[in-house]
Amino acid sequence: MVNETQHTCSTSSSSKSDGGSSSGSESSKDSSRCSTPVLDADRHERLREKMRRRQDSGDKWFSLEFFPPRTANAAVNLISRFDRMGAGGPLFIDVTWHPAGDPGSDKETSSMIIANTAVNYCGLETILHMTCCNQTKDDITGHLQKAKRLGLKNIMALRGDPVGEEWEEEVDGFNYAVDLVKHIRNEFDDYFDVCVAGYPKGHPEAESYEADLRHLKDKVFAGADFIITQLFFRAETFLKFMKDCQAIGITCPIIPGIFPIQGYHSLRQLVKLSKLEVPQEIKDVIEPIKDNDAAIRSYGVELAVSMCRDLLDSGMVHGLHFYTLNREVATTEVLKRLGLWKEDPRRPLPWAVSAHPKRRVEDVRPIFWASRPKSYIYRTQEWDDFPNGRWGNSSSPAFGELKDYYLFYLKSKSPREELLKMWGEELTGEESVFEVFTCYITGEPNKNGYKVTCMPWNDDPLATETNLLKEQLEKVNRRGILTINSQPNINGKPSTDPIVGWGPSGGYVFQKAYLEFFTSSEIVTALLKVLKKYESRVNYHIVNVKGQNITNAPDLQPNAVTWGIFPGREIIQPTVVDPVSFLYWKDEAFALWIEQWAKLYEEESPSRMIIQYIHDNYYLVNLVDNDFPLENCLWQVVDDTFELLN
């Protein structure tokens, strides 16, 4: 009987919140209940699908272009900028390709590595530019293979600039962007989304505007998915170009490139490179104020906002592409004034998701790396599945080794001198260390007048959520319970809660209270006595650097400490306290004492020996209060411990 009935939905009313309907089954969708429930459609779509969906729903979007930096320090700063500007909700970012800068190499400043970082560590949908002139087919294929391997899914196919002044065609070489588009489609089928450049005024080297349009059509027909245009200064320039494209049969999305004027010199340089002409009415405004950067930027923002409004109002434009010049202020200002900047970014999960295609089903992480997400991504980059089978299996060498944790984008952003000011030029005992932890929590300056804005275990300043626990945290750190991670208990707050919310609206989020800290063996001894009283309520793991491990967790099972219940979905439990990965985290957490802190001091110096002592003798402790509907008992546990010691 079952097999005689067709299980299709002949009528269907789609849910507003998802824009998805139940009719038809998607063959590509993972069918197991182990797969990530589709919390965030974005994670499962390729860029061209996202674009189409946003266009269909009338939801305007923006994207941001960056170029690779020259120095490692600048790269670290650019990546912080990715994190900050990523919060505004770009549909994608793109990274330009500088043939002179060894763009396909493994250097921390190469186009390839910057794009890799954007995708994998910042979770941004990313287009990598690639030029083809003066390169062999093998070089290009090599670059594309590497991009694919790193999880990059989108290529902007460009010709690139000739080496000399004059353009010379190479026989059998890649002479035009269309050759690269064809090559990508031949060699990689439909794997990449391919973007090509459009020139609203025609390419400066084209015989004519019309001829250039025909070249563009060739690129699209060779397999490009969408077009991003060169910058322009008047909305009508773009709108005419778009109509002309449509007239000759180009139907893919065409995204206008927006250049907010940010300064006199950058404008002149760009105009020179792009061989564009600045309209007289703009020159008339700028020339008189050319030495007043603020005035020019303010004018540039006005001009861009006005032009963008015209474009959006035309009904022909659904997304805007910004040439940021790696700067934040002007572009962010324009986006905010246009209402495109997401003021309250909804988090699909409580941690920032990675954009690597193989991580798109990742929906659970151990809590330990909450403040070092890039390290977690790095150390699990060789995993094949998310979640994979490693949660309960202590025999699997699941985590990447630690040796590379000094990788540039994981290392502290602060130079040694600054760290010494924060963490102490000279430590006089364990108490000086307690003080550093306490100052980090309170935000008060240390006794030399410096604020402690980062710690070896925290990539970023204190989370807003942690502020909820500030008072108690201060008290315990002062007495030698050196906290590095914590979360309050939450008993069913709306998923839209600005501090602890995540996931689609209409849901409820929950947390078990969590506290993780280093502390002395003396305190551990007292703590263990106290924990007997809380045996059935509190789970604990206590471990020292040698791996001596004390726990009451049943059978090495993970303990879910963050979960959410949503309309029409399975339960999501994105954060767990996993006994197995805790032992990997333990190695990292202890090593940070030495690598980030002890090594600031001379060998054999008393300061260094104090840190070394802590590293050798302290325990790393985590506590979970399983009774999330009751008041968090972990502070009581700590209080009882101190009382026992007195």
Next chain:
Amino acid sequence: MVNETQHTCSTSSSSKSDGGSSSGSESSKDSSRCSTPVLDADRHERLREKMRRRQDSGDKWFSLEFFPPRTANAAVNLISRFDRMGAGGPLFIDVTWHPAGDPGSDKETSSMIIANTAVNYCGLETILHMTCCNQTKDDITGHLQKAKRLGLKNIMALRGDPVGEEWEEEVDGFNYAVDLVKHIRNEFDDYFDVCVAGYPKGHPEAESYEADLRHLKDKVFAGADFIITQLFFRAETFLKFMKDCQAIGITCPIIPGIFPIQGYHSLRQLVKLSKLEVPQEIKDVIEPIKDNDAAIRSYGVELAVSMCRDLLDSGMVHGLHFYTLNREVATTEVLKRLGLWKEDPRRPLPWAVSAHPKRRVEDVRPIFWASRPKSYIYRTQEWDDFPNGRWGNSSSPAFGELKDYYLFYLKSKSPREELLKMWGEELTGEESVFEVFTCYITGEPNKNGYKVTCMPWNDDPLATETNLLKEQLEKVNRRGILTINSQPNINGKPSTDPIVGWGPSGGYVFQKAYLEFFTSSEIVTALLKVLKKYESRVNYHIVNVKGQNITNAPDLQPNAVTWGIFPGREIIQPTVVDPVSFLYWKDEAFALWIEQWAKLYEEESPSRMIIQYIHDNYYLVNLVDNDFPLENCLWQVVDDTFELLN
């Protein structure tokens, strides 16, 4: 660094509630987070391990012996008895092997099929007896292979009775139980747990008591895991036997067989078969009251309780095996008086788990079969994994066909005449059907004075939980919303709650309100208008027999409607509303109208045509209120619908 550190737990404090410790990793344990968290250690252990664990923890246990019935009706009754007596918490049951009754066949009364039902449908750990004399090696191997295929894991290896009066050894045949034990170990390695019989007074055919002890030792050394003894009448008989066994090196568990005397004739018959002698002091009591069944049973219970107390008090006995003679009262009484009957059985999951080894990781089911669990087990018996990949995949023919749903243990326990009395000798219109549903809910007699104690969609009487909703259910059934399944919303009750609790103690359980019913297309039209107002809160699936399907569920994803949060574990979500399996359930739910109800009436009769009309024209509706912390809005939805219709 990671690889240099040994991840073992050098100190470990085990959690009391689980008896498990974190030290050491179990290689046999499934390592994926998709596997069932170990909610219930029982499900993952073999019988001999369970026995050992109970012995180590000092937790006394009991087991129950049954024989296969003669008729299909008696089989249906016996299976109900399994369900009822299973609730008392036996460690296992065993089913005897009657060579004359075609014990290995597929008949509904065969030993094999009764044991199969006990394991797979009643979720009971089961030992299948098997005798070997007068059978070929191939026959025996065939039986064992079949038992394995059906999920049976334990065999009681017996010789069996000779065909004639005198025993004749067969050359190369199976002459003794030890031959069968050896055969099982040779052919099936360690797959089965093997039990053998012990004779506290010596086997009647043995040369001597001592010789019989040596035979027993041979059986144990050939690979038996434990011993169950023949019945006896005095505790000292067993205790002496046990000491004698230990003296000659038998160290495996020896379980005393307890026979509560239930009547004069059954005692006489058993004594004749077993060639045992009833002690004079017992005869002296029984003979004078031999015609007073109640008095004998009462004496039998006293005697058994007293003897069991002596056995347990000896410190040598950890479990008691009861010869029930397929009767409930006496054994249950003895167990209750001994305090071994579990008064408040803790449910490991909100539905009864199956004991088939391949289902031991099953931790999620669609809610639709909540009242027909045997049908669900039957229709998913070909699945390889629980949970498997079928939740989200509409293209997979995941469910077994319906054609066999009249299988004996699925069919109604009530004969046609009784059903007609309950459901109406003659229906006069749809309203007569509404009345049947209403009477089932209220428990009030129908207008002919009969109580409606079952419905085609419910194997069993109304669940305690459903009583929480009784008043509202009555109201809506009266008006043609014919409910077949429902659950109230629960916002974090303790897992030990007597009505809605499940899983280990210390946890919290949750539910989303659920309502499932048949109703007319007129009501569906109004309901759909009302549901617009509840779009973001209520998920619905509405389908008719032809498969026309109206839903607002996103992307065919399952909606978790029952879940639990426990100390030190991942979230468990044992019940879901799964859009894909709903369409399989729909076929079954509609077919039950015809197969169980319409067919009670003559073809072309008005009564039959009324049911046929409902089958052809009504819709099956399910509603989930996603806002579980708020008051259930589904009654408001139904009220609004009725209001709209007025």
